[in-house]
Amino acid sequence: MQKKLVKILIIFTGTVILLTIISRIGASFAVPTVSVSKPKRMKIAHRVESEGEVAAGFRRPVFLDEGLFVERIMALEGEKVSEGQKILKLDKEKTQKQLKELEYEYDQLILQIKTAKSEAQAERNRHGTTVKNSRKQLNLALDSTDREVKQAKDDMKQARKEYDKALKSSKEKKEEPALPDGKEENDAKDESEENPDTGTDAGDTDKENPVNGNGDKENPDVGEDSADSGGNGLKELEREKKEAERSYYDTLAKREEQVLSAQSALEDASVPLAVNTSAEQLDIQKSMAGDKIEQIKEYIKNGYCVHSPAGGIVDEVLLSVGELSPATASFIIADVREDFKIVVYEDVEKGKYISRGTEVNIKGRLENSEFNEYQGKVHSVRKIEKEGEECLEITVYLPPDIFSLSSYVSLSFEDYSENYDCCIPVSAFNQDDKGDFVYVTDTKQTVLGDELSARKVYVEILDRNNEYAAVAQGPVTDDMDVIITSGREIEEGNRVRKE
Amino acid sequence: MKRAGKGMKLLLIFVLFYPLLFLLAGSLTGEMEISGWVLFPQYPTAVSYVELLFDIPEFYVLFWNSVSYVICIIAGQLAIAVPAAWALTNIRPALRKVIIVADIAVAVLPFQVRMLPEYLVLKDLNLLDCPAGIILPEVFSALPVLIMYYSFSNQPKALKESARVDGATEFQVFYKVSLPVAVPAIATCVILALLEYWNMIEQPLMFIKNKSYWPLALFSPGDAEYGMGVVFAMAFFLSVFVLLIFMLLQKYFEEGLSTISKE
Numbered sequence: 001m002q003k004k005l006v007k008i009l010i011i012f013t014g015t016v017i018l019l020t021i022i023s024r025i026g027a028s029f030a031v032p033t034v035s036v037s038k039p040k041r042m043k044i045a046h047r048v049e050s051e052g053e054v055a056a057g058f059r060r061p062v063f064l065d066e067g068l069f070v071e072r073i074m075a076l077e078g079e080k081v082s083e084g085q086k087i088l089k090l091d092k093e094k095t096q097k098q099l100k101e102l103e104y105e106y107d108q109l110i111l112q113i114k115t116a117k118s119e120a121q122a123e124r125n126r127h128g129t130t131v132k133n134s135r136k137q138l139n140l141a142l143d144s145t146d147r148e149v150k151q152a153k154d155d156m157k158q159a160r161k162e163y164d165k166a167l168k169s170s171k172e173k174k175e176e177p178a179l180p181d182g183k184e185e186n187d188a189k190d191e192s193e194e195n196p197d198t199g200t201d202a203g204d205t206d207k208e209n210p211v212n213g214n215g216d217k218e219n220p221d222v223g224e225d226s227a228d229s230g231g232n233g234l235k236e237l238e239r240e241k242k243e244a245e246r247s248y249y250d251t252l253a254k255r256e257e258q259v260l261s262a263q264s265a266l267e268d269a270s271v272p273l274a275v276n277t278s279a280e281q282l283d284i285q286k287s288m289a290g291d292k293i294e295q296i297k298e299y300i301k302n303g304y305c306v307h308s309p310a311g312g313i314v315d316e317v318l319l320s321v322g323e324l325s326p327a328t329a330s331f332i333i334a335d336v337r338e339d340f341k342i343v344v345y346e347d348v349e350k351g352k353y354i355s356r357g358t359e360v361n362i363k364g365r366l367e368n369s370e371f372n373e374y375q376g377k378v379h380s381v382r383k384i385e386k387e388g389e390e391c392l393e394i395t396v397y398l399p400p401d402i403f404s405l406s407s408y409v410s411l412s413f414e415d416y417s418e419n420y421d422c423c424i425p426v427s428a429f430n431q432d433d434k435g436d437f438v439y440v441t442d443t444k445q446t447v448l449g450d451e452l453s454a455r456k457v458y459v460e461i462l463d464r465n466n467e468y469a470a471v472a473q474g475p476v477t478d479d480m481d482v483i484i485t486s487g488r489e490i491e492e493g494n495r496v497r498k499e
Numbered sequence: 500m501k502r503a504g505k506g507m508k509l510l511l512i513f514v515l516f517y518p519l520l521f522l523l524a525g526s527l528t529g530e531m532e533i534s535g536w537v538l539f540p541q542y543p544t545a546v547s548y549v550e551l552l553f554d555i556p557e558f559y560v561l562f563w564n565s566v567s568y569v570i571c572i573i574a575g576q577l578a579i580a581v582p583a584a585w586a587l588t589n590i591r592p593a594l595r596k597v598i599i600v601a602d603i604a605v606a607v608l609p610f611q612v613r614m615l616p617e618y619l620v621l622k623d624l625n626l627l628d629c630p631a632g633i634i635l636p637e638v639f640s641a642l643p644v645l646i647m648y649y650s651f652s653n654q655p656k657a658l659k660e661s662a663r664v665d666g667a668t669e670f671q672v673f674y675k676v677s678l679p680v681a682v683p684a685i686a687t688c689v690i691l692a693l694l695e696y697w698n699m700i701e702q703p704l705m706f707i708k709n710k711s712y713w714p715l716a717l718f719s720p721g722d723a724e725y726g727m728g729v730v731f732a733m734a735f736f737l738s739v740f741v742l743l744i745f746m747l748l749q750k751y752f753e754e755g756l757s758t759i760s761k762e
Binding site: 002005006008009012016019020022023024026027030445446447448449 | 552553554555556557558559560561562563708709710711713739740743744746747750
């Protein structure tokens with residue numbers, strides 16, 4: 001019995017040990033394994049992938065003189081040319097003919113210039129003479145009219161004097177019995193003294209003369225009186241005086257008219273001659289023709305060939321054999337010494353993170369198929385309309401020796417946000433009716449020791465990319481372990497195990 | 500008369516075994532049925548045992564904690580109590596009396612009285628919240644010393660004298676003569692300690708906060724995440740374990756009690 005009991009006890013103990021192991025294994029399988037990460041302080045990188053063609057950053061146009069006859073084009077599109085290499089051959093005969101024509105034209109222009117210059121000189125001389133004559137005419141008019149005015153003035157003074165004298169004597173005859181001689185003489189003297197002054201004034205200033213009619217108004221009264229009392233002689237004198245005055249004023253008016261006319265003629269003659277630039281214009285034409293001749297002579301000297309002004313790759317040929325060279329560029333050469341450029345077009349939404357200065361990683365191949373990589377920056381971003389849709393034209397410049405021209409490269413634009421305090425891998429995020437949430441681990445002391453359990457924490461996403469999302473600080477802090485991945489679906493309060 | 504005696508016996512057995520039957524019935528009852536006192540479940544199920552034994556690793560943690568505590572305490576008690584009791588039998592009678600009285604006084608003190616001083620001592624020794632905080636105070640228990648003392652003192656003096664005459668040293672007398680004779684008393688100490696410490700609740704609740712150090716007795720109360728069936732299964736399982744050990748040591752236990760009671 002005792003042995004049996006010992007046996008049972010041993011079996012019991014062994015069973016318990018075995019079950020302990022089994023339950024532990026079962027528990028470890030039942031608890032989901034999770035990977036955790038602490039929130040990081042970092043910048044969120046926004047990456048936009050695109051493709052583009054490498055093009056020449058600087059395209060140099062090659063201009064020829066207009067109207068040259070093209071015999072042969074010696075550089076085709078896409079062909080690499082070096083500086084000074086022949087790219088075009090001109091027609092020999094037609095070029096020679098063209099040169100001769102230009103030389104004739106040049107000689108003609110020289111003659112035309114001479115003619116134009118002599119005509120201009122003659123015109124200047126004529127103008128000078130006219131001015132001189134006009135000035136002389138004016139001086140003559142001034143002298144003659146001044147003399148006439150002076151004569152008229154003297155006549156007027158004489159007429160007045162005689163009239164005054166006659167008037168005085170007439171008055172004396174009338175008032176002789178009543179008035180003493182001395183007084184009468186004094187009055188007459190006073191009066192005669194006043195009138196010459198008035199007459200002088202009127203004679204000196206042409207425009208005041210009509211105002212001096214005060215004398216005229218007084219004199220008619222006096223004349224009327226004398227006419228009434230004196231007789232026909234006084235009346236005659238008065239008429240002569242008025243005649244003289246009228247004559248004087250007419251002379252003044254005539255003088256003014258003549259002087260104005262002479263002045264006007266002088267002014268007309270003094271108008272400067274219109275600038276005659278025909279000689280200069282012809283001179284310019286002559287220079288141009290000379291340059292053209294020199295250029296054609298240069299072509300002839302080079303064996304009727306045109307050389308490339310710079311090394312590069314012929315991007316466009318804009319003329320044809322047998323035709324005349326255009327006024328615009330004849331060739332476009334991509335200059336391989338300058339930076340290359342890549343232009344890509346992106347949706348406005350996709351490209352919102354791309355701006356001037358955004359970092360871009362470019363991957364592509366060289367001519368020998370060797371893989372190459374370049375880290376550059378966006379040169380410009382422009383909003384344009386392409387095929388009726390608004391898009392962004394993004395230009396990136398890069399050194400010429402990185403990728404071969406016209407090859408296709410992949411571009412990866414990377415724009416970094418501001419520094420966020422709390423960034424979590426996007427795989428940690430879940431969503432329910434209340435919004436976005438993550439699970440964080442809490443340590444719980446249980447019978448099995450310190451165990452981790454999942455706790456749901458709702459978060460506000462501030463920014464995100466394909467790998468990380470920045471969340472507002474508060475619910476999630478730096479020291480929390482956020483569950484990134486889980487081997488099994490977990491719920492709030494579930495026990496979890498770290499990887 | 501004989502039949503009546505048999506009937507009484509059966510009734511007594513039923514009454515004695517009723518708690519065990521009740522636990523067994525409860526552990527075999529489904530969760531929907533377990534709300535009342537059911538002795539014979541309508542739809543017996545072993546799901547509680549499956550859950551307990553396979554899905555709840557905590558049960559085994561607590562089980563092995565209890566086993567560890569009991570083994571450590573019993574081993575410690577025997578290591579202290581047996582030599583102490585042997586020493587008591589060989590000192591002067593006056594001093595022995597004083598020590599025994601003091602020992603009895605300590606032994607009868609309930610845990611509630613010792614709780615605060617024990618807590619303060621353990622705190623000063625930094626033994627709170629660790630298994631040693633439970634094991635050490637119980638290792639120095641007074642009761643095993645008394646049991647072993649009475650066992651040694653009840654041994655015939657001639658037995659020890661003859662050994663001494665035969666040239667045995669004091670250690671040989673203790674080790675080779677008295678100790679084998681005291682095995683029933685040791686068994687008694689083991690059973691009493693097993694019963695007491697297998698079911699201890701107050702000490703771990705007071706001195707241990709870390710649940711991973713808890714004994715099995717703290718498994719069921721308050722652990723609402725397990726169903727009643729699981730708790731019944733656990734209780735039955737443990738009862739069987741204790742019953743097995745008790746049955747194993749029953750013979751020695753009876754002898755030990757009779758040896759002690761001769762005094």
